[in-house]
Amino acid sequence: MIRFGPAGLGPVKEAEERLEKYHCLGLRACEIAFTYGVYIKKEEDALRIGKRARELDIELSIHAPYWVNLNSSEKAKREATKKRILDCCKIGELLNAKVVVFHPGFYGKNKSEAFSVICGGVREIMDSIRKNGWKIKIAPETMGKVNVFGSVEEVSQLVKETGCGFCIDFAHVLAREGRVDYEKIKRLFPQKEWHCHFSGIVYGEKGERHHVSTSREAWVGLLKNLPGDKDIRIINESPTLVEDSVEGLKIFERMRK
Ligand SMILES: [Zn+2]
Numbered sequence: 001m002i003r004f005g006p007a008g009l010g011p012v013k014e015a016e017e018r019l020e021k022y023h024c025l026g027l028r029a030c031e032i033a034f035t036y037g038v039y040i041k042k043e044e045d046a047l048r049i050g051k052r053a054r055e056l057d058i059e060l061s062i063h064a065p066y067w068v069n070l071n072s073s074e075k076a077k078r079e080a081t082k083k084r085i086l087d088c089c090k091i092g093e094l095l096n097a098k099v100v101v102f103h104p105g106f107y108g109k110n111k112s113e114a115f116s117v118i119c120g121g122v123r124e125i126m127d128s129i130r131k132n133g134w135k136i137k138i139a140p141e142t143m144g145k146v147n148v149f150g151s152v153e154e155v156s157q158l159v160k161e162t163g164c165g166f167c168i169d170f171a172h173v174l175a176r177e178g179r180v181d182y183e184k185i186k187r188l189f190p191q192k193e194w195h196c197h198f199s200g201i202v203y204g205e206k207g208e209r210h211h212v213s214t215s216r217e218a219w220v221g222l223l224k225n226l227p228g229d230k231d232i233r234i235i236n237e238s239p240t241l242v243e244d245s246v247e248g249l250k251i252f253e254r255m256r257k
Contacts, residue, residue: 020056028057029058032095069105071106089128089136102139105118141167142166152188166189170196198214199244
C-alpha cells in the first residue's frame with residue numbers, strides 16, 4: 001500500500017479542516033513541518049488533531065527543525081539537537097505521528113568519526129523515547145548534498161546498528177548520486193515500512209540545489225520502481241505539494257489498473 005500526502009498541515013486552527021480536505025482528495029499521509037519550530041504547543045491541540053487524523057485514516061509524521069546537527073563539534077549544540085528532536089517526539093506522540101524525520105548532521109572536520117558520533121546521538125534519543133514509553137520512531141533522512149552526512153548507505157547502517165526508523169528522500173538520492181539505484185535501496189532497506197520523501201529537484205555537482213514541482217515522468221519513474229510488498233508513505237515536498245500529491249496518487253491508481 002502507498003499513502004500519498006503533503007509536507008505541510010498549516011496553522012493549528014485550520015488543521016482539522018486541512019485534514020478533511022486532504023482526505024477528500026484521497027491523501028492518506030501528512031507531514032507536519034516543524035522545520036522552523038514546534039508550532040503545535042498545546043497538548044489538547046495535538047490530541048485533537050491526532051484524533052481527527054486517525055478518524056480520516058491519515059498517517060501523520062513530523063519533520064524536525066532544520067537547526068539540528070548530531071555531529072556538531074560543540075557539545076551544547078549536540079545536546080540542543082537531541083532536545084529539539086525529543087521535543088518533536090513528545091508532541092508527535094500525542095499527535096499519534098509515526099515518525100519524526102530529521103537531518104542527521106554534517107561531516108564536520110573529521111569525516112571518519114561522523115558515523116559513530118551520530119550513531120551515539122541516535123542511541124541516546126532512542127533511550128529517552130524508550131524511557132518515556134513512547135511508540136514514535138525517529139527517522140534520519142537521506143540527504144541531497146554530497147558534503148552532508150546521509151547517504152543511503154549511512155542511513156541504512158544507522159538503522160542496522162540502532163533500530164531507528166528512516167526516511168528515504170528519492171529526490172535527494174537522485175541529486176546526490178545522479179541516479180536512483182532502486183535495487184540497491186531495496187537491499188539496504190529490507191524493512192516492511194518505508195517513510196519516503198519525493199519531489200522534483202534541481203541539482204548540480206555538489207548535489208541538491210532546490211525542490212521543484214514533480215513532473216509526470218518523475219512520478220512514473222518512482223512508482224514503477226517501488227516495491228509492491230511494503231507499506232509506503234510518500235511525502236511530497238515540492239512547492240505545489242498538495243497538487244503534486246494528488247497527481248502522484250492518480251498516476252499510481254492508473255498504473256495499478
Ligand atoms: Zn528533510
